[in-house]
Amino acid sequence: MGLKLRIKLDTPTGDLDPSVALADLRAVLSMLKDMDASVSRRDDPAHTQWRFAAINIGSLDAIFEPEAADAEGAAQASLRLVRGFAAAESMSAIPETWSVLAARRAKTIADHIPPTSRSGVHLELIDTNEVVASASISRRAGINLGRAMQPNHESIGSVLGHLGSISVRGKRRAAGVWPERGGGRVEVRFTADQLDEVRAAVGHKRVLVSGRLRRNDHGQLIRVSMRQIQVLSTTGTQTLLRGAGPDITGELGTVEYLRSIRESS
Numbered sequence: 001m002g003l004k005l006r007i008k009l010d011t012p013t014g015d016l017d018p019s020v021a022l023a024d025l026r027a028v029l030s031m032l033k034d035m036d037a038s039v040s041r042r043d044d045p046a047h048t049q050w051r052f053a054a055i056n057i058g059s060l061d062a063i064f065e066p067e068a069a070d071a072e073g074a075a076q077a078s079l080r081l082v083r084g085f086a087a088a089e090s091m092s093a094i095p096e097t098w099s100v101l102a103a104r105r106a107k108t109i110a111d112h113i114p115p116t117s118r119s120g121v122h123l124e125l126i127d128t129n130e131v132v133a134s135a136s137i138s139r140r141a142g143i144n145l146g147r148a149m150q151p152n153h154e155s156i157g158s159v160l161g162h163l164g165s166i167s168v169r170g171k172r173r174a175a176g177v178w179p180e181r182g183g184g185r186v187e188v189r190f191t192a193d194q195l196d197e198v199r200a201a202v203g204h205k206r207v208l209v210s211g212r213l214r215r216n217d218h219g220q221l222i223r224v225s226m227r228q229i230q231v232l233s234t235t236g237t238q239t240l241l242r243g244a245g246p247d248i249t250g251e252l253g254t255v256e257y258l259r260s261i262r263e264s265s
Contacts, residue, residue: 003071004053005032005078006124009060020112021060024121027105028081029064034102035077037185041178043164048074063126075127082125085135092147093218099176099184100222103145110142151214151222158210159186159224160232163201175202177209177224187223197229206232 007028009021029050036045049067056062066074084095085106094103113120125133164176164185175198176185188209190198201207211227 002126002128003066003074003078004126005050005064005081006122006126007060007062007064008122008124010120010122011059016057016060024109024112025060025062027109028123031081031102031105032077034099034105035080035097036073038080038097038099038102039073039076041162043176043185046070048077078125079133082123082133082135085123085137085141086133088141088144088148089135089138090144091218092144093216094145094148094184094220097182097184100149100187102184103149106137107142107145107149110137110139110145113137113139113142115139148216148218148220149222150216152217153215153219155213155215156211157213158208159188159213159221160206160208161186162205163188163198163203163207163209163229166195166198166202168195173198177207179221180206183221186221188226189223190226190229194226194229198226201229201231204231205234208232 005028007025009016009024032050033047036047037043039045048070050064051067052062053065054061054063066078080095080097084098084102087093087095088103088106088110094100098106109121120139121137123135123137124131159177159179160181161177161179164178166175167173171192173190173192173195175188175190177188178185188198208230209224209226210229212225214222214225216222
C-alpha cells in the first residue's frame with residue numbers, strides 16, 4: 001500500500017541537538033509499539049518493524065516505512081499515533097486508545113521543543129504518496145498531556161477486562177488491564193502480598209480488578225490501586241473493542257479507510 005510515516009523536527013539548520021533528535025525518533029518508534037499493543041489489546045503483540053525510507057540532516061526530516069506484511073496493523077498503529085498527537089494539541093485528555101505510557105512518551109517529545117521557539121515536530125501519514133493524516137506538535141501538547149496524566153480524583157470501584165503483563169521493580173509492583181469497554185491500557189498497582197494472586201490471573205480472558213480508581217479531570221481512568229482481583233467466566237456478552245473501532249474508520253478496515261481519504265482529497 002506504500003504506507004510511510006514522516007517525522008520532521010522543525011529546527012533551524014545548525015541548531016539541531018543530535019541527542020534530542022535521536023531521543024525523539026526513539027520515542028516515536030516506541031510509541032508505534034504502544035500503538036501495536038493498543039490495536040491487539042495485548043502487552044506483548046507482534047510489533048511492526050519500521051525502517052528508514054529517507055532521512056535528511058540539518059533540520060531533521062525522516063521517513064519510515066513498515067517492514068511487516070501486516071499492512072492493516074501498521075496502518076492502524078500509525079493512524080492512532082498521528083491522530084492522538086493532533087488531539088493532544090487541543091484538549092487536556094489522554095487521546096483515545098492511548099495508554100498513560102504512550103502519553104508520557106509524547107509529552108517528552110513536546111517538552112523538547114524550546115519554550116521561546118515556534119519550532120515543533122510535524123508528523124505525516126502518507127499512503128501512496130498522498131498525505132492522509134497529519135499533526136503539528138508544539139509545547140501545548142506537552143502541557144495538555146501533563147494535565148491529563150494527573151490523577152486528581154479518587155473513588156472506589158472496579159475495572160473489567162483482560163490482564164496484561166506484570167512488572168516488578170524494587171518495591172514497585174504493577175500490571176496492566178485492558179478494559180472491556182475499550183480505551184487504552186490502565187496500570188494496576190498491587191502489594192507484595194498480592195503478587196501470587198495477580199500472577200494466577202494472568203492469561204485469563206476476563207478479570208475484575210477492584211480497588212481505588214484514580215481519574216483525571218476529564219474522567220479518564222489513570223490507574224488502579226488494587227484491593228482484590230477476580231477471574232471471571234468468559235461466557236456471556238463480550239464488549240471488548242478491537243481494532244480501530246467504528247469511531248475511527250466506520251465499517252471500513254483501516255487500509256480501506258486510508259484509501260478512501262486519499263481518493264476523496
